[in-house]
Amino acid sequence: MIRTVILVCFLLQLLTRAFVHSQDRNGRQVWPVPYRRFDRRPEADSYCQALYPFCPTGDPDGRIPYVRDSDIISVFRLQTPVWEFKYGDLLGKFHIMHDAIGFSSTETGKNYTMEWYELFQLGNCTFPHERSDKDAPFWCNQGAACFFEGIDDMHWKQNGTLEKVGEISGEQFNEMARWVQEDNETGIYYETWTVRSDPGPNSTVWFESYDCSQFVHRTYRKLVELGAKLSSKTQTNYTKIYLYSGEPSYLGDDNAIFGQPSMKTLATDIKKFYHSFRPHQSVIEIILSLLEAYEKVVLEKSFYLYYNFEYWYLPMKPPYVQITYEEVPLP
Ligand SMILES: *[C@@H]1O[C@H](CO)[C@@H](O)[C@H](O)[C@H]1NC(C)=O
Ligand SMILES: *[C@@H]1O[C@H](CO)[C@@H](O)[C@H](O)[C@H]1NC(C)=O
């Protein structure tokens, strides 16, 4: 009897653990599905090897210099086209931008750049690897914050933006630095896609992206919460990569899908789906692959989204995939 009760409790616990993160008290699904935070960032798997080292000029332990509370720190909005989109007409219609924040200390004259990006590049965060020694698709999808000394004015100014958007005190800067460390420890993976129901202004957002621009928005919100006032003379637009779908359904994590013989059909479908989008080295290749995949998505009206290390089924609908450059006002 007691054993049965314990077993039932255990099963209930498992069930609530599986669902609690994205359902409200009445068991209704909460949209957008909250991005999962972790207690701490794990080491990346040694299978994931960066072609370009992550944060080469940052402090190896991610330390952010302490400034005097009385210092005045200028805050800069930094934006530049991902370099493949800087020159020439190829895919020139897409504004694929990278976003960052700059800081400059009045007392020391030193300045700093802070950005959040993929440890193993965008392709690895968007599409998984097929490994002969693993049943499940394998993701190298960590992203992290990088803080380093210097602002390369030319890099940001050329076809991009370098604009002072406010001033904060040294005290506010130090508090922000503590928050960045915590955000960096607990938000560990990159998510390329924003998934919503349609392009209209009242659409339901099913999943939010978690990328460089979301980090910048989070930081701005934190600064405003700490008392900063931010303003821009120009429209503040950001790149969004959208998928459009009807209400998503939850499928399960790697163990539930790839560890169960009863799920073999689904497991095979997911692998087949990602087979056509193997990771690529350049952003152009990713865009080309997306356009290729577009046909597949339109034809089959299906997308298997990986979010919070779990798979979801998206019943895709027009316009399926969109890359926009749209305004997100400063908080
Ligand atoms: C993507 O991950 C694979 C596997 O670790 C690695 O070989 C490749 O260099 C990574 N790509 C980039 C651009 O870092
Ligand atoms: C964020 O985490 C990465 C990966 O562990 C680390 O390299 C980086 O220094 C950290 N950045 C900050 C600002 O803490």
Ligand SMILES: *[C@@H]1O[C@H](CO)[C@@H](O)[C@H](O)[C@H]1NC(C)=O
């Ligand atoms: C950052 O510092 C460098 C070196 O002193 C300087 O050339 C650059 O103009 C500064 N940029 C900003 C935005 O303060």
Ligand SMILES: *[C@@H]1O[C@H](CO)[C@@H](O)[C@H](O)[C@H]1NC(C)=O
């Ligand atoms: C970007 O800047 C470079 C150099 O200033 C210029 O040659 C190029 O035409 C610009 N590209 C766009 C798309 O404006």
Ligand SMILES: *[C@@H]1O[C@H](CO)[C@@H](O)[C@H](O)[C@H]1NC(C)=O
């Ligand atoms: C969106 O919702 C608002 C508030 O409910 C409403 O006033 C507006 O007309 C809606 N817009 C569209 C395009 O449905």
Ligand SMILES: *[C@@H]1O[C@H](CO)[C@@H](O)[C@H](O)[C@H]1NC(C)=O
């Ligand atoms: C910036 O976004 C606004 C509204 O989202 C849009 O109307 C405008 O065309 C965008 N600017 C550029 C340069 O794309």
